[in-house]
Amino acid sequence: MKPPVSPMPAGKPKLTTSAMIASIASEGQRTKPAPFGHALVALAEQDPRVLGMTADLGKYTDLHIFAKAFPERHYQMGMAEQLLFGAASGLAAEGFTPFATTYAVFASRRAYDVIHQTIAEEDRNVKIVCALPGLTSGYGPSHQAAEDLALMRAMPGMVVVDPCDAHEIEQAVPAIASHQGPVYMRLLRGQVPLVLDEYGYRxxxxxxxxxxxxxEVLFVSSGLMTMRALEAAKALEKDRVDAAVLHVPTIKPLDTAAILEACAKPGRLVVVAENHTVIGGLGEAVAGLLMREGVHCAFRMIGLPDEFLAAGALPTLHDRYGISTEALCGRVKTWLG
Known part of the structure; x- marks a missing residue:
C-alpha cells in the first residue's frame, strides 16, 4: 500500500485529482501550445529528411501537429516501442533524420536495449524525444521517468538534453537535428510555460x-527545475538572500568549464536542482566533476528520492518530494541557517 500523501499547509489548497498529462504551469503563467510539434513542422519545411515517428502517442507528444502537416512523413508504429526505435535506426541508416517520440519511461526502460544496440552502438542519427520526464505525471511509477537521465547518460555516444520551457524546446529542435548522432531529449508538451525569453536566452x-x-547561493539546474530555481531566487530576495541560477540543459556532454567557473566562486552555497532521482543525474554528474577537479564548495542536491513515487496531483506531489518553488526556498533557508 502506498503511503498517504502529506496534507498541505493551511492557506495553500492543492489539486487533489490525479492527471496523467498535467500542466506544470502556475496559475496565470504565460504558456505556449505544443512547442515541439510546431518546431518540428518548421524544421521539416526546410529539411525533407526530417521524419516524425511515434508509438501510439502522437497526441500526447504533440506529434499530431507534424502528422497533419506532413502525413507522408509520419509513421505510427503502434504500441511497440522496440519496433519504433528499430525502424528509426533503419531509416537513419538510409539518410533520414527521424524524430521518434514516446513517453520517457517507455524509451528509457522498455526499449533501452534496442536503443543501445541499434541506435547508440551504430551511431545512428535518431532524435529520441520523450514526454512525461521525471515527476510530470500523477499516475505513479509506471509513467514517472525518475531515472531516465541516469540511464541515457550512461549510454556511450548518447547526447542528453533536458530543456526548461517552450522557448528552449523551439530552439533545441533544430539544434539537435544539426547534431550528427543520437540524441535523447526530454519533452514538456501541451501548454508549456514560457520563462527563458525574459532572460534573452539562446x-x-x-x-x-x-x-x-x-x-550567497548558486542554483545549478536543468529542465523545469530551472523555472523553479528562477522563481525561488526571486522569492528569496524577500529574505535578503541573493541567488544565482546556472541553467544546464545539456546533461551530456556537460559544459564543464561553465560549471567549474560558477561553482569555484567563493562563499556561495551550490545547490543542484533536478526533476530526476538523486541517483545518477545532474547532481551526481556535477558532484563528480567538482571532486575530480578539486573544487571544494558547500554543496547540496535537490531531486527526487531513491524510491518509487506516489500517485496523485502534481502540485501536491511536487511539494511532497521537495521540487516545488516553496520547497526549494525552505531547503535553502534551512541550509543557510
Missing part, C-alpha cells in the same frame, strides 16, 4: 548559461 547544444548572478 539554446546552444552542450552549453550552460548563467541566467542571473548572486552572492
Amino acid at each position: 539554446f546552444e547544444l552542450g552549453k550552460a548559461k548563467l541566467l542571473r548572478d548572486g552572492r
